[in-house]
Amino acid sequence: MRTRRLRLGIAGMILLLGAMPVLAQTQSTPATVPKSGSTADHSTFEILKKPFASGPEVTEACLSCHTEASKQVMGSIHWTWDYTHPATGQKLGKSRVINAFCGNVASNEVRCTSCHAGYGWENLSEGPPKQQSAVDCLVCHDMSGIYSKLDNAAGNPPMTPVPAGSMTITGAPAKAVDLAMAAQSVGLPRRENCGQCHFYGGGGDNVKHGDLSSVLYDPDKSVDVHMSKDGANLVCSDCHVTNSHAWAGSRYNVTAHDMIGTGKPGERRDVATCESCHGTEPHPAASLTGMKLNDHADRVACQTCHIPEFARGGVATKTVWDWSTAGKLKDGKPYAEDEFIQSDGKRLHTYLSTKGDFEWGENVVPHYAWFDGQVEYTTGDQKIDPSAIVEVNKISGTADDGKSRIWPFKRMEGRQAYDKQLNTLVYNHAYGPDTGTAFWTNFDWNKSIKAAMDYVGQPYSGEFDFVDTYMYWPITHMVAPKEDALDCQACHAKDGRLANLAGFYMPGRDPGGLVDMIGLAILLAAIAGVAGHAVLRLATRRGGQRHD
């Protein structure tokens, strides 16, 4: 018995040992671990393995599983382009405001709504499309890199046959999109997804923001310490966190001073502030330098020192746009001048018959202002004072309101059309190749303004002129490595960067104030007294009797 059991045992062990390599093999076979960490591989889904003829067809397939996605998107500002400011009550959003760039979306829809996160918004007054399948899932979730949107098709992608000369919203030649391939590739948004709209606002690379350009696809660490592959390698949505397709971060209602910081462990914080990662005392508090720098955080935004210049990395931003010179023709034809040479050698437009004169800047020193986060727009119904520079958007905040901090801005200089009788900024019908009123085809201001004002249902006297404008863009991207942060004396100096911000105490900036005058007067009086005393002593000693 015993020997038999032993034999059986040995045989069993041999069998087991023999089988082990096989076991080991089967454990390691599950191919490659998907990099995205997602639990679903969309390329295996039957519903996505069919030829799609249009964007909405893809969206319908998405919605068959993601039942709430469209509803969520349709409630977000990415979709509505409509925003009621909680503090000022102003009705804002892309669908309403006038800016210092192309001006307005209304009456220019299919061009401007090419960047809408949907398909087919052709009439602004009717609001964005109502059907859930009009949401463009792919523009944010395509990982294949082949998806794009035409620049004049109300958000639709280029499909076969692509009309000759078509371009995408980034200005690249349009190629027909294989929607099935794009649909099977989906994942969480990457910088390429956000960038194709947000890097190209205002009609070209970095035109609008100044701190958002195609450089951020693969920036050097010196340009953006967060987004560089040699840095933190973050993507947009690492900071702009989402909740049900609603994003943190607003240019209308900015969290200009985050006093909460990181929050408690595990606490959800739907803000995109520096403090939400770095805390409210970001510099090492164990050193004197760190303590002194932390002292600044109540009055100076992080961005002010840590983004010394914007439009870095080789892509310029538009700094001046003068519409008043638009419409000049050569031999009856519109023309272009390309006098600005970017650091990479690329020539940029400095005049277009369609748009007027431009100036550009690289490595631009920001404009600084006290900012409490509130922005008020000069909407079409507000009276302006044409004798002064009109602020298209006013940034609110003062040194002594207890909540503002000094922020950096891109200050866009514009010259825009306004109604000479009514003193209001006017809307302009620029795009519309087939209409008899569009400025870009007819070059007649009166017609194009009238058409746009009728379109939005606002009065127009028929007399227009141009007024100088400023528009402010908070600078918050392109954070430099800490060794490139501004030195103290960039501001703490007589002619420093904050020389024009008056009304508050700042050492080193304002020598020769009242206290210096009093102090120096006392000091000089003492020196004069001492000198007089000494002279008197010498004089009397020489003339008088000697002692000692």
Next chain:
Amino acid sequence: MTERLVKVYPKFERFWHWSQAALIFVLLFTGLGLRGLHGLLPFGSAVMLHTIAALALVLLWIFAIFWHLTTGTWRHYVPTTQDLFKVARFYAYDIFKGAHHPYRKAFWRKHNPMQALTYLALKLVLFPAIWLTGIAYLTYNFWELQPNASLLLEIVANLHVLAAYLIATFVIVHVYLLTAGHSFVEHVKPMITGFDTIDLTPEEEAYLAADEPGRLKR
């Protein structure tokens, strides 16, 4: 009464005096730079140097206060009107006639009454003023969220600067007066060697000779 060379400035007092002088010069120099009146140092370095010198001076003052209290030397600064008028008259008038300084230093009165009064004012008014405003400025981080913190900081800073100008004024007058009465070198020497010419009572002389012979020079 006999005039003797007596050690009236012990090691610690001399150390305190000269390190304080050096720190005050560093503070005045960096402070003027921070105020924007010269640009000889980068602002950041000036801030650090000013802060470190200030903290060192605060530490020194803590030791000095302890020393004054425990050794009883604070009594040198108790104000007195005795001979005050004579000394004032000397600086304002008699000095031009080549008169001798009227004050004779005593073992427990090594400063003349005007000097003692000035030092007392310095120690009780100007030094605390610059100390308190400086610490308030340095600890701004702890009260930055108070209402009107910015205005308060401006007031604190200006008081600090005003006190600094007055201290600078003291330094100028202090150094100038080293030339009055005796020569500059004769005035500075005691603060280096510790020995000064003092009028000793027979009792004081006998005590020193018996118990602290090292403090008497033959």
